[in-house]
Amino acid sequence: MQALGPRARPPRPSAPRWPQAAPPPAPGARPGTRPALCSARGRAMESCDLNDPVMEDRPIVTSKQKIEVVCGVPTQVVCTAFSSHIFVVVTQYGKMGTLVSLEPSTVANDICKPAITTRVLLGQDEPLIHVFAKNLVTFVSQEAGNKPILLALALKDKSVEGVRALKEVIRSCQVW
Known part of the structure; x- marks a missing residue:
């Protein structure tokens, strides 16, 4: 093992290269929903129904x-x-x-x-x-x-x- 100088730092443990699995859905969340900012209805930080007709009216881009x-x-x-x-x-x-x-x-x-x-x-x-x-x-x-x-x-x-x-x-x- 190599000796560390006064300014040298020990090696840092490497972080995982790929993101871990997505967190589980919120309790009571319906299938087809995801947590997001739902500006179509003015709700913030609630579950948005991706099948909501208001969301389907126009593509985002x-x-x-x-x-x-x-x-x-x-x-x-x-x-x-x-x-x-x-x-x-x-x-x-x-x-x-x-x-x-x-x-x-x-x-x-x-x-x-x-x-x-x-x-x-x-x-x-x-x-x-x-x-x-x-x-x-x-x-x-x-x-x-x-x-x-x-x-x-x-x-x-x-x-x-x-x-x-x-x-x-x-x-x-x-x-x-």
């Missing part, structure tokens, strides 16, 4: 995906609608690229078309990214009732024709 060749480059578009945001991925690299948040302004010059504020969350913060983001998905926010948009953008072709074609592909993946 709606998503559509399309692959098309845009200006000679294979392009993948994925649109996902969450309750508070719409997430749009436009990639010609097979990666998410730069993540941009687009928020409709609460104070707008024109009531019909509110101003959109862009902010790069991940990736390179270049002026052209903001221009592409606004041009690609402003219509999504407007058609979705001014919901905020998260846009993941990774483009090889940065032409005006490419942006027009991408808007049509995004429109074909409408989930809002």
Whole structure:
């Protein structure tokens, strides 16, 4: 056995790599229920019936995906609608690229078309990214009732024709 120095610590026992079995159901729980936050009925930390018709009305997440060749480059578009945001991925690299948040302004010059504020969350913060983001998905926010948009953008072709074609592909993946 090796002697431990003044700063050395004894080895820690290893924790199990995989989670243990799920805890048993709560007393009196019905089959098909699980403990969760049941926002459909406003109950917190109670058992939610997964067969509840209110829960079945709408899926939690709606998503559509399309692959098309845009200006000679294979392009993948994925649109996902969450309750508070719409997430749009436009990639010609097979990666998410730069993540941009687009928020409709609460104070707008024109009531019909509110101003959109862009902010790069991940990736390179270049002026052209903001221009592409606004041009690609402003219509999504407007058609979705001014919901905020998260846009993941990774483009090889940065032409005006490419942006027009991408808007049509995004429109074909409408989930809002």
